[in-house]
Amino acid sequence: MKRHLAVAAALLTFSVGARAATSVHLTVGQDHAAVGESFQVEVSALSDSDDNPTNARLHVSPGLSVQGPNISTSQQISFTNGHFERRRGIEVTWIVTGTKPGRFTVGPATVDVGNASLQSDAVTIEVVAGGFLQRNRGFDPSNPFDPFGLLRRMPNFPGLDDLEAQAGGRPSAPDEYTAAHAADPMAFVRATVTPTHAVVGQEVRLRIYAYGSRGPFDEINSSEPSRADFLSQVVVDSSYRQPRYVVPIDGTDWSVVKLREVAIFPLHSGVLKVGSMKVGMRGPGYPEDGPLQGLVRYSPELSVVVTDPPLAGRPPGYELGDVGNFNLSANVDPRRIDAGDAVSVKIRVEGSGNLPHTVKLPEQNGVDWPAPTTKEAITPTSSAVTGWRDFNYVVRIENPGNVDLGEVTLPFYDPAAARYRVARVRLGNVEVAPSQKAAVTPNAAAAASAAKDPLDGLGPPRKQLGTMTASERHLTDTRSFWLLVAFGPLSVLGLRGVVELSRRARRRFESRARSTSTLVKKALAEARTAASAKNVGPVAGALERAVYASVEARLGLKGRATLRDRLRGELVLRGADDELAKDIVTVLDDCDRLRFAEGTGLGPSELVTLATSVVARLDRARPPSRDRAA
Numbered sequence: 001m002k003r004h005l006a007v008a009a010a011l012l013t014f015s016v017g018a019r020a021a022t023s024v025h026l027t028v029g030q031d032h033a034a035v036g037e038s039f040q041v042e043v044s045a046l047s048d049s050d051d052n053p054t055n056a057r058l059h060v061s062p063g064l065s066v067q068g069p070n071i072s073t074s075q076q077i078s079f080t081n082g083h084f085e086r087r088r089g090i091e092v093t094w095i096v097t098g099t100k101p102g103r104f105t106v107g108p109a110t111v112d113v114g115n116a117s118l119q120s121d122a123v124t125i126e127v128v129a130g131g132f133l134q135r136n137r138g139f140d141p142s143n144p145f146d147p148f149g150l151l152r153r154m155p156n157f158p159g160l161d162d163l164e165a166q167a168g169g170r171p172s173a174p175d176e177y178t179a180a181h182a183a184d185p186m187a188f189v190r191a192t193v194t195p196t197h198a199v200v201g202q203e204v205r206l207r208i209y210a211y212g213s214r215g216p217f218d219e220i221n222s223s224e225p226s227r228a229d230f231l232s233q234v235v236v237d238s239s240y241r242q243p244r245y246v247v248p249i250d251g252t253d254w255s256v257v258k259l260r261e262v263a264i265f266p267l268h269s270g271v272l273k274v275g276s277m278k279v280g281m282r283g284p285g286y287p288e289d290g291p292l293q294g295l296v297r298y299s300p301e302l303s304v305v306v307t308d309p310p311l312a313g314r315p316p317g318y319e320l321g322d323v324g325n326f327n328l329s330a331n332v333d334p335r336r337i338d339a340g341d342a343v344s345v346k347i348r349v350e351g352s353g354n355l356p357h358t359v360k361l362p363e364q365n366g367v368d369w370p371a372p373t374t375k376e377a378i379t380p381t382s383s384a385v386t387g388w389r390d391f392n393y394v395v396r397i398e399n400p401g402n403v404d405l406g407e408v409t410l411p412f413y414d415p416a417a418a419r420y421r422v423a424r425v426r427l428g429n430v431e432v433a434p435s436q437k438a439a440v441t442p443n444a445a446a447a448a449s450a451a452k453d454p455l456d457g458l459g460p461p462r463k464q465l466g467t468m469t470a471s472e473r474h475l476t477d478t479r480s481f482w483l484l485v486a487f488g489p490l491s492v493l494g495l496r497g498v499v500e501l502s503r504r505a506r507r508r509f510e511s512r513a514r515s516t517s518t519l520v521k522k523a524l525a526e527a528r529t530a531a532s533a534k535n536v537g538p539v540a541g542a543l544e545r546a547v548y549a550s551v552e553a554r555l556g557l558k559g560r561a562t563l564r565d566r567l568r569g570e571l572v573l574r575g576a577d578d579e580l581a582k583d584i585v586t587v588l589d590d591c592d593r594l595r596f597a598e599g600t601g602l603g604p605s606e607l608v609t610l611a612t613s614v615v616a617r618l619d620r621a622r623p624p625s626r627d628r629a630a
Contacts, residue, residue, distance in 0.1 A: 214285030324353015362406025
């Protein structure tokens, strides 16, 4: 079996407005190659921020030539602790060829996210003089017909597959890989969902397989199927570590591999769609549809009919989406407290399916249940998504006595039994003693509140008339004292006003700095400066930012999320004339050529001139009406 060397870079964290995490992973298809033999290098970058990873670059040692890249975008959505989490990313593929023998370094790969540049680790690959390389299989004395895996490397001569199968060298394929008929004589992609009819929250398995009739192949340049109406738990995220099988279809042996397996949970009722997956198949005997594209095939679009669980027999307190098979356990500590103190209550929900996010708590006077803290562990397996979720409460009990905390319940729908069930767990009793805090007696309270004689300190009564002596003047009788007292609050209010005015001014300044017009002008200026200095790398990056920002601002189209071969048509649909759409695609294609030093296309100065013209014409473009856009 072909070995794969995967190098995972450290998870890098940085700050872009809010704290976000980005991971960069580099994968090399093999650790040895012959001179002139090509191998594939893949880089995946995922970001938790609103900034998509862009501008992927690959560094290689002299002695290796690079073709590419080919870039596809991806998006992951998960639901954790009651919150949606969205991750945006790109998958980038290069084809690398060794031009001379030796040990060479592949990587690091670099991507830009916001204002930061992030790198993966590098790997070492050995290139040997031309000849046969044994990679698919080591020495196997149990297979007398193919002890060194030679048959794997030879063309598909009639009878060799049967010979190897008889020798026990080829495992039989599980039933899930079997296809009734071939959708294409050379290669096709098959997708299944199980079950096709489900209730809201029920686990549905999406499986996608690739079939080829001309021997083994590799997956390249794939795009993930859309599934916006589902929560997802990925079981198989790549075909590179999946076993390859040979299955007979219509009298022909086909090589088959599983591309993806995902557990999906419908979020609402209706006929929900799972989109098509694009797959590039690359290998001997498979003609490529374009550079770095492979033989392109698409899986069929699938539908899942989703309904609400039945109303008949629905228990009180059932939450829509709580579907699976669950049980409850609980722990209360301590069991003896004073009135007014608290106990720790941990409730665990465990089982398979869509783990619930709430449980039903008992209600009684004198027992306060605050919001819980949660902890969870979810594991997608080949058969089901299993795991547990803990709810940790700090429960305060006010009334003394032997307090029964009651029973916690969890109503859920079991699709295997097609009925509702209720998981239960009793919390037991807690001995609550009267509070030991000292109480204030009525006599002590009366003594403490006794008023002093209001005439104390006035002196003895006067015995004869006379001028009244001036009373002693106190500090609080002066005006300056009260002015000084008022100065503190007034100065705080004044300082707060100055700070608020400065914040507003800074926000207005930052808003102007982020405006599309300012961004485009700044990017074009950077491109001109770089072109004058003959620094071609920054020219391509700056022009791409200017063109993509103008397209999104004027036509409402996110160009980076649109496949390049479909971009021209999308631009025309959004209101650009055909000539303008053609020039936009030309600028973006030439930016790619310029970045990777390919010999064709416009030079830096000509490309800056064309991009400036494109931006100016975009400013005059009219967005389409709603009817036309639809």
